[in-house]
Amino acid sequence: xxxxxxxxxxxxxxxxxxxxxxxxxxxxxxxxxxxxxxxxxxxxxxxxxxxxxxxxxxxxxxxxxxxxxxxxxxxxxxxxxxxxxxxxxxxxxxxxxxxxxxxxxxxxxxxxxxxxxxxxxxxxxxxxxxxxxxxxxxxxxxxxxxxxxxxxxxxxxxxxxxxxxxxxxxxxxxxxxxxxxxxxxxxxxxxxxxxxxxxxxxxxxxxxxxxxxxxxxxxxxxxxxxxxxxxxxxxxxxxxxxxxxxxxxxxxxxxxxxxxxxx
Numbered sequence: 001x002x003x004x005x006x007x008x009x010x011x012x013x014x015x016x017x018x019x020x021x022x023x024x025x026x027x028x029x030x031x032x033x034x035x036x037x038x039x040x041x042x043x044x045x046x047x048x049x050x051x052x053x054x055x056x057x058x059x060x061x062x063x064x065x066x067x068x069x070x071x072x073x074x075x076x077x078x079x080x081x082x083x084x085x086x087x088x089x090x091x092x093x094x095x096x097x098x099x100x101x102x103x104x105x106x107x108x109x110x111x112x113x114x115x116x117x118x119x120x121x122x123x124x125x126x127x128x129x130x131x132x133x134x135x136x137x138x139x140x141x142x143x144x145x146x147x148x149x150x151x152x153x154x155x156x157x158x159x160x161x162x163x164x165x166x167x168x169x170x171x172x173x174x175x176x177x178x179x180x181x182x183x184x185x186x187x188x189x190x191x192x193x194x195x196x197x198x199x200x201x202x203x204x205x206x207x208x209x210x211x212x213x214x215x216x217x218x219x220x221x222x223x224x225x226x227x228x229x230x231x232x233x234x235x236x237x238x239x240x241x242x243x244x245x246x247x248x249x250x251x252x253x254x255x256x257x258x259x260x261x262x263x
Contacts, residue, residue, distance in 0.1 A: 009080040010073070013161075015061035016054045016081065020046030023114075024090040025262065026078060027053045028098025030120075030249070031173055032152045034060030034159065037095070037249055044255045049262070052090070054081065056101060058169045063161040069172040071097075071181075075104025079112045091262055093117035095249055106193055107186045116195040117258055120203055120245045123216065124182035127209035132245075136177035144170040189218035194234040196261040198254060200243030210237070236261055 004017040017035055019042055027045075029037040035053035045051050056074050058064035067073060078101055082090045091114050094102030099121025106116050122128060128136070144167045147153050157163045195217055199210050214220050218233035238257035240248065248254060 007081050007084040009084055010077050011065045011067065012057055012077060013063060014054065014057075014077060014081060016052050016085075019043070019051045019053070020049055022049040023262070024050045024052060024082075024085070024087050026082065026090050026092045026102075027051055028056060028074075028078065028092070028094035028101050029054075029059065030096035030098055032059065032147070032156070032169070033095075033098075034155065036060075036155060041249065041255050041258075045259070048259070049091075052081075052085065054078065056098065058165065058172065060156075061159050061161065064165050064168060064172075069176040070179075071100035071104045071176075072108065074098075074101035075108055078102070078105050079109035082112045087112075089114040091115045091117070093119065093258065094121060095119040096121060096245070103183060106195070107183060110191065110193060113193045115262055116193045117198065117261065118195060119198045119254065120200070120205060120248055121197075122205050122209055123184045123187060123213050124209070125180050126182065127205050127213070129204055129206055132204040139177050140174040141167060141171045143174075184212075184216060187216050189216065189233060189235065192217060192235075194236075194261075196236045196238060196258065198238045198240065198248070198257055200240050200245060200248045200251075202242070202244045203248070204245035210239075 002017050002019050007014045027038050027042060034055050042051050042053055055062040089112055092102045092105055099118045102116060106113050156166055197213055199205055214237045217235035219235050219237055222230060224230045224232040240251055240253045243251050
């Protein structure tokens with residue numbers, strides 16, 4: 001049984017839905033997605049915890065506002081939602097666009113996160129393969145007619161409060177995708193929450209960058225010894241076999257990786 005609601009925060013009428021009970025876990029979809037993106041994973045995760053699915057600015061049931069799309073603003077929204085729901089802290093899981101938002105919660109509002117899960121999310125734009133960055137640079141309003149023929153738009157048209165805003169979402173997303181960024185310097189394993197990095201072995205992220213991310217969180221730097229006494233990071237890395245950036249959220253292996261880390 002799910003509970004749905006809206007939080008009026010930062011000028012947004014932000015949609016969320018709650019499944020299950022227990023330790024709260026905020027789940028954030030990728031670009032052009034919605035809570036439905038994680039439907040199968042939410043069902044499994046909600047067996048042992050309280051899962052809060054969120055529709056980010058301009059996505060799903062959350063209408064757009066006169067504000068650019070940015071990871072920083074989306075992260076502020078998520079932190080405000082955690083407070084709005086009355087939680088001191090929550091676990092936060094984000095995928096791609098939602099992963100950027102989740103990362104910003106940890107950077108800008110670390111007091112609000114217990115554990116962080118980043119799914120197919122780099123620390124810097126350079127972390128994407130060159131082909132992915134080229135696709136980002138080529139993305140813009142001209143792709144809206146093509147997207148309108150896809151299942152992405154079919155769901156958006158069905159649930160969005162203003163379906164006519166789709167072209168504006170495409171334009172804002174294109175602007176956001178072209179922005180250069182590197183948040184690596186803001187990440188410190190001493191002050192950062194325990195983090196699980198999850199990628200597919202055929203992801204759009206460069207494997208070398210993923211290893212650099214894990215090292216920045218204190219992982220993979222030394223042999224901890226047979227009994228672990230030499231120390232190891234509180235963060236973890238999961239590389240899912242046979243999985244791409246585009247099907248990772250549907251993979252049963254995602255929940256199998258996430259649950260032990262959160263527990």
